[in-house]
Amino acid sequence: MYRHSLRRRVAIAFAMCVAVLSVVWGFAFFAAIRLSEDRVLAQQLQSAAENYPSLTSNLRGYEEVDSLPVSLRQWAQTNPSEGLYEFEAEELHVAVVPGSNGQRRAFVVFDVSDIEAASSEDWWLLLVITGVVGALGALGFGLGVLVMRRAVAPVAQLAKVVADIDPEQLSAEDHKRIEPNRFGDDEVGVLARTIEKTLERISAFVERERYFTGSASHELRTPITVIMGALELLEESDLSVTDRRVVDRVKRATFEMKATVEMFLCLARETDGGQYNEQFLVMPLVSQAIDQQRHLLSGKCVDVEINLNDVEIADLSKPIACGHSQAFSIAVNNLVRNAFEHTLDGQGPVTIHIKERVLFVTNQVSTETNERHTPTETSSQGYGLGLGIVQRLCERNGWSFSLYADEARVAASLSW
Template sequence: MYRYSLRKRVAIAFAVCVAVLSVVWGFAFFSAIRLSEDRVLAHQLQRAAESYPSLTMSLRGYDEVGRLPESLREWALTNPDEGLYEFDAEELHVAVIRTGNEQRRAFVVFDVAGIEAASSEDWWWLLVITGVVGTLGVLGFGLGVVVMRRAVAPVVQLAHVVADIDPEKLSAEDHKRIASSRFGDDEVGVLARTIEKTLERISAFVERERYFTSSASHELRTPITVILGALELLEESDLSATDRKAVDRVRYAALEMKATVEMFLCLARETDDGLYDEQFLVKPLVSQAIDQQRHLLNGKFVDVDIDELVNPSVCGHPQAFSIAVNNLVRNAFEHTLNGQVPVTIRISEHELFVTNQVGSEADKRPTPVEAPSQGYGLGLGIVQRLCERNGWSFSLHADEARVIARLAW
């Protein structure tokens, strides 16, 4: 449970990290200053001890140019301005000051020979300082990582919980895995509660869908089965030619309704007990579709040519494939005009083509069409969805002369 919001925790973490680093750097610089002071004093004392008992003075004052060290006289004659000057070659530091007579200047000379470190020693100190700075930088980075991890830990925890949930296989208990109550009332808690409620609604929807499809599968198919059974009994009785045509129309309408119900139920099912990985042959399903839809050619002088190059097998849902083929064959039979060339069904290793003529070759002007939107039946949109569900591809090409439907796997 967290008392502060995520924004405040991140701000506090950043402030703590900066404060700790500032304190560490402050102590480091303070230590460096004290070390430098002690070092200068130690070198100065050591130099004096080496010249004992005649002690030398590192600091000396001069009020005349002629009394300055010889190396500084030429420079002093240039009448330098007040200030501090450094002469590396002579190892001297000079301060120029005004005396009571403003026209005259006095010189304070500090001889640092033996007090300042040698160049080689400076490089060693630079290396030590670089190492200390690098170490502090690494420690600061590590501290920042630790502090920020603790600040965003609830976000990472929620992400891990959500990642463990498979959206393709949601169960009624998945939303309980979020356990939003443990995330408090901050932004992460709001997000966790929203995800939990969303998953709960999705799980309830999936359960309702499964219940509906299982119930509808029985409730919708039973009346159709009863109608088909009653029609079979009627066909066995003595019927006039007019009554027999009416019975045939009812039977065809019932078969169409059965195919439509199976289509929608097949699309509505979230899972289908592994039937999407079943291997089946193409030719028997194509022959079955032709037999079921052949009544649409009654009264038309149209033949059906089947070009069977091979008899391939397909991996997927056999009922979905049968529904798709039935839809394509039905559309081809319905839209083929009387006296046109035969409807051609071609089966290859990875493709199925259904071609039907809708006009003469003389009127042919290529105009490709979109499958679901050109009046070839609502079923083509369903065919497209069935193909997407099974990993197949579907396309439709139509012009003034013919329509070519292609189903590939």
């Protein structure tokens, strides 16, 4: 349980990290200053010990220019102004001060040649300082990562819980895995509760969908089965030609209604008991679709040609597709019905070309078949609702559907 919001926790963590680093850097600089002081005093004491018993001072005063060290005389003759000067080559520091009683200026010279370390020691000192700075930087980085990780730990915990939920296999109990009470009342808690409610609604929707498709599958198919049984009884009775035509029309409409119901139920199902990995023969389903839709060619002078590459038409053992056989039958029925409906009298033939892993359904839409046209891929919209449903069925089963059209013909391709 967290008492503060995520924004405040991040701000507090950042402030704590900056404060700790500032204190550490302050102690580091203070230690460096004290170390420098001790080093200077030690060097000066060492120089005095080496000259004992003749104690010489590194700090001297000069009132005359001629009494200055030779290296400073030429500079002193330029009458420099008051202030501090450094001469690195001579390792001298000079202070120009006003003289007493209106006399000319005096010079205070500090010789640091015996105090400053050698160049090799400077490099070692620089290396040590670099190492200390690098260690402090690494410490600051590690501290920042640790503090920020603790600050955003609830977000990472929520992300892990959500990542463990499989959206493809969502169960009715998945929303209970989030447990939003452990995230408190901050922004993460609000997000967790929102995700829990969303998953709960999705789970309820999936449950309603399963119940609906299970009930609708029975409730919708039962009257259709009753109608088809009644039509079979009527066909066996002595009917006039006019009545038989009416029965045929009702029978075709019933078959179309049955196909539509099965199609929409197939699309509505989220899962279908592993039937999407079924292997089935393609040719029997194609022949069945042609027989069911052949009434659309009645009164038209249109032929239907079936071509199989490297397979005899009588050989029904191949090709073989993998997926949902009912979905494949619905897709083929839609393609065949669409081709039969859009083919006018004398604009045949309708060609169904079957290869090992692809099915082509081609129909003529113009009598100008002698002209050469370049086919272009087009959308399934505008060629009936059925082709849009075919696209969805293919996406569900991992198949591929495309439609090619030009001024003379339309070709639909279904590959698996």
